[in-house]
Amino acid sequence: MSSKFMKLVVMSSFLVPVAVAAEGGGVQAAPNGIELPEQYKDWPVISVSHRVDNHTLRAIVGNDIAIKAARAGQTNPWPDGAVLGKLVWKETAEEHWPTAIAPKTFVHAEFMFKDSKAYQTNGTGWQWARWVGMEQKPYGKDADFSKECIRCHTPVKSRDWVFTTPAELP
Amino acid sequence: MSSKFMKLVVMSSFLVPVAVAAEGGGVQAAPNGIELPEQYKDWPVISVSHRVDNHTLRAIVGNDIAIKAARAGQTNPWPDGAVLGKLVWKETAEEHWPTAIAPKTFVHAEFMFKDSKAYQTNGTGWQWARWVGMEQKPYGKDADFSKECIRCHTPVKSRDWVFTTPAELP
Numbered sequence: 172m173s174s175k176f177m178k179l180v181v182m183s184s185f186l187v188p189v190a191v192a193a194e195g196g197g198v199q200a201a202p203n204g205i206e207l208p209e210q211y212k213d214w215p216v217i218s219v220s221h222r223v224d225n226h227t228l229r230a231i232v233g234n235d236i237a238i239k240a241a242r243a244g245q246t247n248p249w250p251d252g253a254v255l256g257k258l259v260w261k262e263t264a265e266e267h268w269p270t271a272i273a274p275k276t277f278v279h280a281e282f283m284f285k286d287s288k289a290y291q292t293n294g295t296g297w298q299w300a301r302w303v304g305m306e307q308k309p310y311g312k313d314a315d316f317s318k319e320c321i322r323c324h325t326p327v328k329s330r331d332w333v334f335t336t337p338a339e340l341p
Numbered sequence: 342m343s344s345k346f347m348k349l350v351v352m353s354s355f356l357v358p359v360a361v362a363a364e365g366g367g368v369q370a371a372p373n374g375i376e377l378p379e380q381y382k383d384w385p386v387i388s389v390s391h392r393v394d395n396h397t398l399r400a401i402v403g404n405d406i407a408i409k410a411a412r413a414g415q416t417n418p419w420p421d422g423a424v425l426g427k428l429v430w431k432e433t434a435e436e437h438w439p440t441a442i443a444p445k446t447f448v449h450a451e452f453m454f455k456d457s458k459a460y461q462t463n464g465t466g467w468q469w470a471r472w473v474g475m476e477q478k479p480y481g482k483d484a485d486f487s488k489e490c491i492r493c494h495t496p497v498k499s500r501d502w503v504f505t506t507p508a509e510l511p
Contacts, residue, residue: 212510213385213408216400216428221391224440230386230400230508238383258386260508267496267504270394274508307511326437334437338400338430338444340382341477 198307201300203314205284207307208234211256217241218338221262221272228274230258231335241337248296248331253285255333279303279310283333295321295332368477371470373484375454377477378404381426387411388508391432391442398444400428401505411507418466418501423455425503449473449480453503465491465502 198207214232221228233241237253240246249255259281260274281301284290290298299320301310310316324332368377384402391398403411407423410416419425429451430444451471454460460468469490471480480486494502 215383216386216402218444219389219398219400219430220435221398221442222438222440223442228389228391230389232386258508258510260389262391265390265504265506267500268392270392271504272391272393273506274388277509277511280511302511305509305511330437334435334441336435336443338428339447339475340428341447341450341472341475 198302199309201302201309202311202316203298203300205282205298205300207280207300207302208254208256208282211254211280211282212258214238214256216338217255218335220335226262227278228260228262228272232256232258242340244337246331246333246337248287249285249333251286251288255283255335257281257335277305280307281310285331293317293321295324295328297332368472369479371472371479372481372486373468373470375452375468375470377450377470377472378424378426378452381424381428381450381452384408384426386508387425388505390505396432397448398430398432398442402426402428412510414507416501416503416507418457419455419503421456421458425453425505427451427505447475450477451480455501463487463491465494465498467502 200206211232214234215238216230217233217237218231219229220231233256234254236250237255240250240253257280259278261276261278262272263275265271265273279301284298285296287296290296299317302308303310324334327334370376381402384404385408386400387403387407388401389399390401403426404424406420407425410420410423427450429448431446431448432442433445435441435443449471454468455466456468457466460466469487472478473480494504497504
């Protein structure tokens with residue numbers, strides 16, 4: 172392979188992430204120091220859900236480590252390095268198929284970051300973060316906000332703190 | 342651009358599908374000759390929906406061209422080369438949060454392939470295909486099956502035959 176070709180390939184492989192970073196840059200870190208994962212909108216689907224209690228629709232997505240674990244059925248515990256994302260929208264009826272409930276406004280993107288050593292101090296092995304609205308404002312007044320996440324996830328402590336079951340896929 | 346470089350780019354763009362075909366190979370083509378897009382499970386989310394009429398949940402995903410168009414708001418018409426996928430599951434109540442409706446069994450994956458020239462003969466500029474169940478059996482007895490798809494999508498002819506509105510994302 173010619174060095175000219177290699178150079179062009181290397182250049183093009185850098186161009187994509189740089190372009191994305193420019194788009195997602197400038198988002199403030201969560202109060203616990205966690206940064207918004209830059210490419211979360213490109214992550215594959217792990218599952219979806221419709222919360223009929225608060226009228227929201229959700230896509231549950233994951234980074235490479237999470238996707239690999241989900242497809243291998245190795246999710247209790249999830250492996251270190253797994254990041255799960257949940258994209259949440261208010262619901263609306265689809266204009267041309269009213270019995271299809273679909274996303275309206277974007278509510279927030281929230282994430283769980285697994286590191287059984289680094290995040291063992293909060294008792295879960297996960298760190299938590301949420302960015303609210305289209306302006307992606309970090310959720311929480313201070314680092315204690317994650318106590319709220321953990322309290323809500325306590326019913327699924329035995330499932331490594333995760334509600335989502337990866338959806339069946341061929 | 343040198344012809345040598347162009348040749349290498351063309352070669353490498355063929356290499357990726359070949360490598361992936363080995364992984365997902367063995368799935369039969371649809372009766373109209375359309376092949377299952379090998380990497381559809383890795384595609385990013387365009388939207389989600391919950392059809393309360395037939396009790397199914399859906400993730401709507403897209404290939405690179407579709408995602409770029411969705412994020413740029415250039416979806417009427419969708420560009421040639423765009424492929425939209427819909428992953429469909431039967432619904433169930435989530436065990437630990439019963440007001441969250443989540444996927445149970447996998448129903449099918451269905452796709453729309455845009456090529457305004459190649460697929461103009463059916464009057465839509467799209468080709469259609471569906472693979473049913475975990476065994477990914479092609480849907481339809483013969484190539485005429487897509488008439489059924491088109492009939493159902495006729496209410497959204499003015500939206501380039503697509504029901505889905507890309508979900509709002511930051």
